[in-house]
Amino acid sequence: MNNLLSRTILLRSLLISITSSAGFITLFYIVSLSYLTNLSSEQQHELVDYIEEVQSFYDDDGLQSMLTELDLESKPFWNKNQSIERLSDHEAIFSITRGNTLLVGSEVDIPFEAKPTWSYLDFDNGHEIKVLAYSKVLEGTLLLKVAQPRSYETELASDVLINVGMLSSFLIFIMAFLISYFANFRSQRTLLDIKKQMHVIANSPDSSRLSVESKSAMLRQLASYTNEMLDKISALHGTTKTMSTGIAHDLKTPLSRVVNRLQSMRQDNGDTQAIELHINRASQDLNAVISTFNNLVRLSAIESGKHKQNFELFNLSELVNDLALSYDPVFEDSGRKLSHSTVDNVICFGDTDLLNQLLCNLLENALEYSSADANVWIRLQSHTSGALLQVGDDGPGIHSDDQPHVFERFFRADVSRSKPGNGLGLSIVKAICDVHDAKLALLPNQTGAVFNIEIPVSSS
Amino acid sequence: MNILLVEDDLDTAAFIEKGLVQHGELVKHVATAQEGLLVASSTEFDAIIFDRLLPNMDGLDAVKVLRASGIITPILMLTALGETVDRVNGLNAGADDYLVKPFDFSELYARLKAITRRKPISQTELSLSLGDLVLERTSRRVTRAGRQIELNTKEYQILEFLMQSPGQLVTKTMLLEKVWGFSFDPKTSLVQTHVSRLRNKIDKPFSFELIKTVRGCGYIISDE
Numbered sequence: 001m002n003n004l005l006s007r008t009i010l011l012r013s014l015l016i017s018i019t020s021s022a023g024f025i026t027l028f029y030i031v032s033l034s035y036l037t038n039l040s041s042e043q044q045h046e047l048v049d050y051i052e053e054v055q056s057f058y059d060d061d062g063l064q065s066m067l068t069e070l071d072l073e074s075k076p077f078w079n080k081n082q083s084i085e086r087l088s089d090h091e092a093i094f095s096i097t098r099g100n101t102l103l104v105g106s107e108v109d110i111p112f113e114a115k116p117t118w119s120y121l122d123f124d125n126g127h128e129i130k131v132l133a134y135s136k137v138l139e140g141t142l143l144l145k146v147a148q149p150r151s152y153e154t155e156l157a158s159d160v161l162i163n164v165g166m167l168s169s170f171l172i173f174i175m176a177f178l179i180s181y182f183a184n185f186r187s188q189r190t191l192l193d194i195k196k197q198m199h200v201i202a203n204s205p206d207s208s209r210l211s212v213e214s215k216s217a218m219l220r221q222l223a224s225y226t227n228e229m230l231d232k233i234s235a236l237h238g239t240t241k242t243m244s245t246g247i248a249h250d251l252k253t254p255l256s257r258v259v260n261r262l263q264s265m266r267q268d269n270g271d272t273q274a275i276e277l278h279i280n281r282a283s284q285d286l287n288a289v290i291s292t293f294n295n296l297v298r299l300s301a302i303e304s305g306k307h308k309q310n311f312e313l314f315n316l317s318e319l320v321n322d323l324a325l326s327y328d329p330v331f332e333d334s335g336r337k338l339s340h341s342t343v344d345n346v347i348c349f350g351d352t353d354l355l356n357q358l359l360c361n362l363l364e365n366a367l368e369y370s371s372a373d374a375n376v377w378i379r380l381q382s383h384t385s386g387a388l389l390q391v392g393d394d395g396p397g398i399h400s401d402d403q404p405h406v407f408e409r410f411f412r413a414d415v416s417r418s419k420p421g422n423g424l425g426l427s428i429v430k431a432i433c434d435v436h437d438a439k440l441a442l443l444p445n446q447t448g449a450v451f452n453i454e455i456p457v458s459s460s
Numbered sequence: 461m462n463i464l465l466v467e468d469d470l471d472t473a474a475f476i477e478k479g480l481v482q483h484g485e486l487v488k489h490v491a492t493a494q495e496g497l498l499v500a501s502s503t504e505f506d507a508i509i510f511d512r513l514l515p516n517m518d519g520l521d522a523v524k525v526l527r528a529s530g531i532i533t534p535i536l537m538l539t540a541l542g543e544t545v546d547r548v549n550g551l552n553a554g555a556d557d558y559l560v561k562p563f564d565f566s567e568l569y570a571r572l573k574a575i576t577r578r579k580p581i582s583q584t585e586l587s588l589s590l591g592d593l594v595l596e597r598t599s600r601r602v603t604r605a606g607r608q609i610e611l612n613t614k615e616y617q618i619l620e621f622l623m624q625s626p627g628q629l630v631t632k633t634m635l636l637e638k639v640w641g642f643s644f645d646p647k648t649s650l651v652q653t654h655v656s657r658l659r660n661k662i663d664k665p666f667s668f669e670l671i672k673t674v675r676g677c678g679y680i681i682s683d684e
């Protein structure tokens with residue numbers, strides 16, 4: 001993984017340095033070329049001026065004077081090698097011909113050019129020399145031809161430019177590479193760090209979290225969102241774990257009992273009384289399974305918010321009073337006492353069926369878990385921002401370790417799961433509160449279990 | 461009764477058909493909504509049992525079509541969806557009652573009996589009586605053998621509901637729905653507690669028990 005990362009950095013830096021030196025070379029080439037072109041056209045102009053001057057000598061004082069000017073008063077003849085030698089010494093070669101007869105100068109065939117033109121002199125041994133060729137008709141058939149090699153200045157300039165160009169593009173390559181490598185490395189180091197932390201988190205997703213100290217606000221934000229996401233996933237994961245246990249127990253156990261019953265029925269074949277008993281017990285178990293399923297389905301239906309289309313304004317005070325009266329005999333029969341106090345005409349916007357179930361579930365929870373002679377109460381009060389609904393009992397309450405979990409699905413304080421029920425009742429209460437935007441809390445430090453619900457009351 | 465059963469699940473259909481036949485009813489079973497519509501519009505039935513989830517067509521739409529074409533046969537809708545919203549939608553479409561699967565046969569039969577009963581009479585009747593028990597609907601006065609009996613609201617509502625269909629089974633779920641308006645089933649014995657209190661008042665002081673328990677199913681009020 002580290003190799004991959006450093007290879008990425010290396011490749012990226014290489015790319016950047018290649019691009020920047022290529023850019024430099026292109027720019028340098030264009031500048032040098034224009035400079036050299038300038039030099040050569042200067043040479044052309046100088047040549048034209050010089051030859052014109054030479055011609056004026058010829059016109060004024062004749063051939064001899066011109067030859068003196070050209071340093072050819074000894075009327076030399078240069079063969080091919082001598083010509084090459086002169087050209088190599090950056091000296092021009094001349095040829096003066098009358099008709100086809102060479103009067104003075106080089107035997108080399110200089111091309112006829114009316115304007116100074118760069119061309120190549122081709123020598124037999126494959127040697128080519130770049131020269132500026134220029135011809136001038138002096139008089140009649142008297143012809144002066146000049147071949148001037150590139151000036152020493154131009155030659156030097158082009159040599160220098162090539163060397164400087166190569167050296168500096170090499171330096172630029174190195175510098176660009178180093179700079180981009182370190183810049184990349186710095187930013188990648190944070191990513192590398194995050195990557196290492198992620199690896200740790202993958203092994204202990206519930207306990208470790210990202211911590212990023214980077215100048216980049218984006219990376220810091222990314223880390224905090226990732227942590228938020230991890231927290232939610234952990235919470236969900238926790239729920240799933242409890243649910244799996246719940247499903248394993250609350251669904252599998254009764255189903256296995258039904259299977260056993262069916263086997264017993266086969267054994268007791270013919271014994272009508274025994275068969276009757278088996279059928280009754282099996283039906284009971286299956287009904288428990290169906291009830292768990294119904295609750296699960298109902299829970300997800302409530303959570304989906306589909307009930308919101310049924311929301312209406314209703315009198316919560318009446319609903320609470322009505323339900324309290326309905327449950328009063330049930331509590332009485334169980335040896336407990338249910339009391340209720342409500343303020344009148346608390347109008348609430350919601351689903352009456354769900355609010356009924358919310359209260360029923362809380363009351364049934366009290367019936368199941370409060371002491372045998374407990375006092376259970378329902379209270380409905382006006383509150384700063386709505387209504388305050390409280391359902392409580394006077395003992396024994398819920399153990400503080402269990403309090404944070406009571407609204408989780410399938411959670412049961414009684415680990416043996418020996419009491420009836422499926423641990424979904426309070427989850428449904430929570431879901432109903434959520435869909436009504438109500439705040440649900442289990443009050444801490446009470447003698448019994450006291451559930452506190454703040455319901456926003458519609459002002460309209 | 462002559463009953464049309466529209467149900468695509470053959471096991472469920474056989475279960476319902478067997479139960480109905482045991483009770484001496486006539487059953488015509490079809491498996492698709494199209495067939496159901498065709499049969500329902502060509503033959504007269506006393507009641508139709510319509511499954512909500514049918515292949516090709518939502519039972520809800522089929523019921524709408526039936527009602528739109530002027531067929532007023534009582535319809536009991538069966539469904540796997542048990543939410544109030546679904547129930548309300550079903551009733552709005554024109555069904556007379558709505559039953560969530562899985563169900564006890566006795567529950568289905570009790571509801572079938574309830575929707576086929578001639579409603580207008582019981583709804584407008586100002587007083588209901590059964591044997592020596594009289595319930596005055598305007599004054600909410602209940603007397604038995606001339607003795608006035610004090611009932612609280614729930615007890616009165618339960619008794620009124622029972623007396624609307626004497627001799628017929630009323631299930632616990634039906635009472636929860638009609639008297640409490642609950643679409644869910646509380647774990648506790650809410651219904652049993654109230655019925656037992658009601659019995660203490662209207663039956664215990666007298667020699668003859670009017671309210672009878674059908675174990676695991678519900679209650680029947682009858683003077684026989």
